[in-house]
Amino acid sequence: MRKPRIGVFVCHCGLNIAGTVDVQRLADESRGIPGVVFSKDYIYMCSEPGQDMVEQTIKEEKLDGIVVANCSPSLHEKTFRNVAKRAGLNPFKVEVANIREQVSWPHENEKEQATRKALTVVREMVRKLTGDLELEPFQIPVTHAALVIGGGVAGIQAALDIADAGHDVYLVERTPTVGGNMLKLSETFPTLDCPQCIMTPKMTEAAQHPHIHILAYSEVEEVSGYIGNFEVKIRHRSPYIDWSKCNGCADCAEVCPVVMKSEWDHGMDTRRAAYRPFDQAVPNKFTIDKQGEPPCRAACPVHLNAHGYVTATSAKEYGQALSLIRNEARFPFAGVAGRICTHPCQEACARKEVDDKSVAIKHIKRWLADWELREKGTAHMDVETSEPSGQRVAIVGAGPGGLQAAVDLRKNGHEVIIFDAQDKPGGMLRTGIPAFRLDKDVLQKECELVFKLGVEYKPNTTIGKDIPLKKLIDDYDAIYLSVGAYKEGKMGIPGEELDGVSGGVQFLGELNRGKMPKLGKRVAVVGGGNSAMDTARSALRLGSEVTIIYRRTEREMPAISDEIHAAKEEGVKFMLLTNPAKFIGEGGKLKSVEVIHMKLGEPDSSGRRRPIPIEGSEEILEFDNVFLAVGEKPDLSFITEADNIELTPWNTIAVDEETLVTSNPKVFSGGDCVTGPATFIDAAGAGRKAARSINLMLEGLDFTRDRANELSRKSDLVGDKDLAKPIPLSPMPELAIKDRITNFNEVELGYSEEDIVAQASRCIHCGGCSECRLCEAVCEPDAIVHSLADWTEQLEVGAIIVATGYELMPLERMPEYGGGKFKHVIDAMQFERILCPSGPTAGEVRRPADGKVPKKVAFVHCAGSRDPEHGVAYCSRVCCMYLVKQAMLYKHAVEDGEAYLFYIDIRTNGKRYEEFYARTMEESHATFIRGKVSRLYEHDGKVTVFSEDTLAGQPIQLEADLVVVAPAMLPSKGTAELASKLRLATDEYGWVSEAHPKLRAIETLTGGVFVAGAIQFPKDITDVVCQASGAAGKVLAMFSRETLEREPLIAEVDPDICTGCGICEEVCPYDASTVDPVKKKAEVNEALCEGCGACAAACPSQAMRLRNATRTQLFAMIEEATRDY
Amino acid sequence: MEKEFDPKIVGFFCNWCTAAAADLAGTSRIQYPANVRPIRVMCSGSVDASYVIKALLEGADGVLIGGCHPNDCHYVNGNYKARRRVALLKSILTTLDLDPDRVWLRWISAAEGVRFAKVVRQMTEEIKEKGPNPMGKSTQT
Secondary structure: OOOOOEEEEOOOOOOOOOOOOOOOHHHHHHOOOOOEEEEEOOOOOHHHHHHHHHHHHHHHHHHEEEEEEOOHHHHHHHHHHHHHHOOOOOOEEEEEEEEHHHHHOOOOHHHHHHHHHHHHHHHHHHHHHOOOOOOEEEEOOOOOEEEEOOOOOOHHHHHHHHHOOOOEEEEEEEOOOOOOHHHHOEEOOOOOOOOHHHHHHHHHHHHHHEEEEEOOOOEEEEEEEEEOOEEEHHHHHHHOOOOOOOOOOOOOHHOOOOOOEEOOOOOEEEOOOOEEEOOOOOOOOEEOOOOOOHHHHOOOOOOOOOHHHHHHHHHOHHHHHHHHHHHHOOOOOOOHHHHHHHHHHHHOOOOOHHOOOOOHHHHHHHHHHHHHHHHOOOOOOOOOOOOOOOOEEEEOOHHHHHHHHHHHHHHHHEEEEEEEEOOOOOOOOOOOOOOOOOHHHHHHHHHHHHOOOOEEEEOOOOOOEEEEEHHHHHHEEEEEEEOOOOOEOOOOOOOOOEEEEEHHHHHHHHOOOOOOOOOOEEEEEOOOHHHHHHHHHHHOOOOOOOEEOOOOOOOHOOOOHHHHHHHHHHHOOOEEEEEEEEEEEEEEEEEEEEEEEEEEEEOOOOOOOEEEEOOOOOEEEEEEEEEEOOEEOOOOOOOOOHOOOEOOOOOOOOOOOOOEOOOOOEEOOOOOOHOOOHHHHHHHHHHHHHHHHHHHHOOOOOOOOOOOOOOOOOOOOOOHHHHHOOOOOOOOOOOOHHHOOOOOOOEEEOOOOOHHHHHHOOOOOOOOOOOOOHHHOOOOOOOOOOOOOOEEEEEEEEEEOOOOOEEEOHHHHHHHHOOOOOOEEEEEEHHHHOOOOOOOEEEEEEEEOOOOOOOOEEEEEEOOOEHHHOOEEEOOHHHHHHHHHHHHHHHHOOOOOEEEEEOOOOOOOOOOOOHHHHHHHHHOEEEEEEEOOOEEEEOOOEEEEEEEEOOEEEEEEEEOOOOEEEEOOOOOOOOHHHHHHHHHOOOOOOOOOOOOOOOOOOEOOOOOEOOOOOHHHOOOOOHHHHHHHHHHHHHHHHOOOEEEEEEEOEEEOOOOOOOOOOHHHHHHOOOOOEEEEOOEEEEEEOOOOOOHHHHHOOOOOOOOEEEOOOOOHHHHHHHHHHOOO | OOOOOOOOOOEEEEEEHHHHHHHHHHHOOOOOOOOEEEEOOOOEOOOOOOHHHHHOOOOOOOEEEEEEOOOOOOOOOOHHHHHHHHHEEEEEEEEHHHHHHHEEEEEEEOOOHHHHHHHHHHHHHHHHHHOOOOHHHHHOO
């Protein structure tokens, strides 16, 4: 190897270095360092003669490397690299020894020590230089297309500037329209230009520009790649409208019954769920706002779209409402469920959070079914069935579960046959529920809807007796067992066999088959469930005195509260905390009942408190009949061992909870025979779930996957309570008591049309769009697609501009100003909308809460800004000026109004800003009070402002009609996520950090990513536009070249040593280091590597190294650093 | 008369924060002892454990590693890597019955010239109290 020829150049920097370091001695001693062939000191090395001297010396002395001992490399490393280049020396053979900032300046009083330290630093750099390689910067290609994130004024300006230069720009905007905050403003200071007038033409220009692609309602999902070569994945949120077809006609919004708050008018006006933010929106397209499944719909075991049919009912679209139940959800039992459903939907309904009463969803459903029977004479259900599949399914039991399963199976084209032991369909609905609760004609009509689909019904056929179950299993492709729970429970006490002691369900069954059993005068019903109530109320109607005997209290009764209430109302007596101990007969016939009284102990496994008999409290009561309604069990005697169907220890059918498959893979089961006695809607839900399993199985698909939470989901969505209509829940009209207890006529009479529409309009629309689908019917271009899913798009761009803007600190974070609860305290953006001719009041200044014209308005500066207590120490910069402007505009609109501005300092640092401020004071006569507002207090339609006048030195209280608060500006929502996707730094407040606060205020620390507008820090429109154009200029400078130069000081791998362990891949923050799966060697992507050296430090085999900072070089430097002086 | 012990401290300073802080301390003319001999590295995360051990074996009485504050790393998370590496290194030094307190890792941002000087003063004082590094070459003769 050739011996190195290194030159050392020692700079005096006037006296900055030479005043402390003995530069002469340093130069002399440097000459003694191995490899150094030349050294010289000079007064100003960076001056032109200094540079020339270095250049000449390199040439004359044929130096192959130089160390310049001067100031920090951050100042002149580049200078001397250029000198080297000019002299024909590779620029990477230049090293800087920092002997000013790190030697002479901090050791001014230790001249000897400083000189020695300077020599050490020079020796270190000489040793490093000896190992430096000659490197060339490498070239990377540039994709000439840009991504602009954020469609406000910054984004639009940057996009236009880049596009005008002929490059493609993708403008991504999160909301359905571009325009951003600026477009919401009334007028802009200090010229009072109307933003709509100056901004909408720009929006249109952008929309029509051949090089601008507006991606509205979209967000950046993933960013990979590097400067000049980014790959960006965009997620388009579904607008549920095909924008390629939508013509912006607004027909959908006109019919949409779902009212929501308008974001555009900051909650002071409303829009529909199908909406366009404002009439001049770009793109001029409509969007349907769906935020998720509402609680009512989630809670329903068959997932009826309660929100949808309630909403359609409120719009008087009854046919559509019913169609959602019958045709969309394929649920035949609108009338049945409308009468007897235990309505989990209503339990989940969020209207309760408004006035404690849920929407009367059940009654609305009943009204719809009754309306159809009334208007059309019969019930309808249109379910399109698929082509015959050639497969056959047998269902055992024609209760709600069996019938629902039949519908869902038939839909998929399977041949379905239902075997029923009864003579008519409906199961427990027919036999167990008395006619005064459920009109049997309604039940019959709805059961027939199922048969009309081509489902075969075999009545009077008992499986196990008429046909063995094994034969069904052999003959059919799948079986659904839905046989219910009919076997009545016994109490296991003496005398149960006596004549006069019988089962409640049996009694109800006889009644429902048209028999009228003869009862004695005194009747007891034992139990607290719905069957007990139904039995009691039926017995009452046969003329007996009825007493319910229940061993716990009313609170523990499993019956629904409406039934308990009705039973009491009708005159059923309740004997609580009592249980029969013995039935006493005479000649085989019941005569009396010995009861024992109970007290409640600790809760048992069901969570209810366990009844404990009180010793010695026995009592004998006279009864002629006793009905036991103490729970039913399934009768599973038809299942034989050959059927291979396992039972549980509780004698129910054992199934997999998520799929309802039994231990026999062809047989499924659900409803009461699996769960024990439960509700109608649970049975229907089980039927639906089993049908899904069977449908998947018959298609040959895996039916076990993703089935969790299918039956009952939960949703925490809550609609806008502020928009809840002040309509109370009106009670269901019922037969008078005296008209009820002598017959079996239906007790509930149903609502009037007027009532039902009012009741439906109580819905607060949790989750936005109700999918009532009224829009579909009116959309002429057929653009509405409720099933449209989000989609993604992959873009390749060379540069990215982040322009996602700001938002205001919510008033909720400022309890001293009412925390958002005061009606007459609004934020400045709301006041902008009020002042704006396109705003909710068409530009008239009126209070949003009551529409009154405020005569005295107080403006609060620095609400949250300059206030570390609120986490914001900075000044939001534009509030002073916009409040001054708002005061002026207010005075223009309300001439006799008074404007008071409470400020800390007025900051008017812009062109013509101060003059504007003066005009507001002098011409508009706004009153400026220097003092921070400490507190607001609302009372009797006024707001008292507590502050002080610091100039007069006295406290102030002002009664205002309206208070406008200027909240601190904050980075827009989602900035942190976006910054992490782009690997951008943010400051402690979340603003995106620029590369240098003074000199690189547009660049970020990620190459190729620039920042524009208020996402860097609050700034006014002028500054935003300047920065946006600046960012565009930076992008265009990049795009003016085909390739970019990159520093070669990056990592490299020695493939001979690399074992492909992948540790470098793990530690690399830039995904620059990857292990080739075939070669099993690490590779460094030159364009991605930033040269941090993490991989080299982590590499266990030392195969990875950082160019010109290798271990050998560092070790040599360490040797010098530890050398004794 | 015995010469006062004048410790040698090797400083590995990250380019973006601590080296800039050292520059700032100088620019602000803040005075601190000349005992730290600086080596500029790109990132505290690039400081190999072997560098520290090499320095100690070569006779350094202390090693100071300076990086960016948590969350401020120019290279996303190099300072966390440094923190883990130094923690491990210290436990190894302890196992070998060597003094782990001769190795310092400090977060010093580009704006913290004052802090830089303070850390150097403090470290110089504490190493002086400890006396020379017993594994150093200077004591091997």
